[in-house]
Amino acid sequence: MNEPLTITPETKLGELLERYPQLEQTLLDHSPAFAKLKNPLLRRTVAKVATLQQVAQVGGVPLAQLINQLRAAVGQRESDFSESQSDSRPDWLHSHAVTASLDARPMLEAGEHPLVRVLNALKDFPAEAVFELVTPFSPAPLLEQVRQKGYLVFSETVEPELIKSYFFKPPQP
Numbered sequence: 001m002n003e004p005l006t007i008t009p010e011t012k013l014g015e016l017l018e019r020y021p022q023l024e025q026t027l028l029d030h031s032p033a034f035a036k037l038k039n040p041l042l043r044r045t046v047a048k049v050a051t052l053q054q055v056a057q058v059g060g061v062p063l064a065q066l067i068n069q070l071r072a073a074v075g076q077r078e079s080d081f082s083e084s085q086s087d088s089r090p091d092w093l094h095s096h097a098v099t100a101s102l103d104a105r106p107m108l109e110a111g112e113h114p115l116v117r118v119l120n121a122l123k124d125f126p127a128e129a130v131f132e133l134v135t136p137f138s139p140a141p142l143l144e145q146v147r148q149k150g151y152l153v154f155s156e157t158v159e160p161e162l163i164k165s166y167f168f169k170p171p172q173p
Helices: 013-019 023-030 032-038 040-049 052-059 063-073 091-095 105-109 115-123 140-148
Strands: 098-103 130-135 152-159 162-168
Touching: 013 023, 013 040, 013 052, 023 032, 023 052, 023 063, 032 040, 032 052, 040 140, 052 063, 052 140, 091 162, 098 115, 105 130, 115 130, 115 140, 140 152, 140 162
Parallel strands: 098 130
Antiparallel strands: 130 162, 152 162
C-alpha cells in the first residue's frame, strides 16, 4: 500500500474505505444511517463524492467523534475539528413559501439516487422560490452540489428518519 491516508473531515468516504476497508464496520457501529453504505448504487455514487464531514451530518454523529474514532481504529493521533452548523431557519425560509416538493424516500428505498431529478427540477426553478426535498437522512453530497449551483440550502431533522432540505434561488442583481 502507498503512504497512509491521514483521516480528516475532507477525506472522501470512498478513498477511506478503499484504503481502510476495516473501517466500514466502525462506521456501521456509529449510526444506522450508515447501513445504507451496503446499497451498491449508493456505495458507487455517494462514496466517491461524500466527505467525512458530510457523512457525519448524514449519520447525525458529531464530526470530531467520528474522525477521532476512525483515526484511533487505524492508529492515527486524535485531533480537534471544529463543527460549524447553524440550526436556526434562515430568513428566506421564513419569508417564502415552499413552491415545489420532492419526497425522495421511495426513490432511495428502491436504490435510486435523487440527484438528477433534483437538478432537473431546479434547472427552470424561479428565483425567490423554495424547493423542498424530503429524505430519510441528510443528503450532504447532493446539498453541496445544489449549493455549488448558486442556491441557498438549509436542512432540518424533523424526526430521526425524516430530513427536510430546502433550496432557495436568490434573485440575480
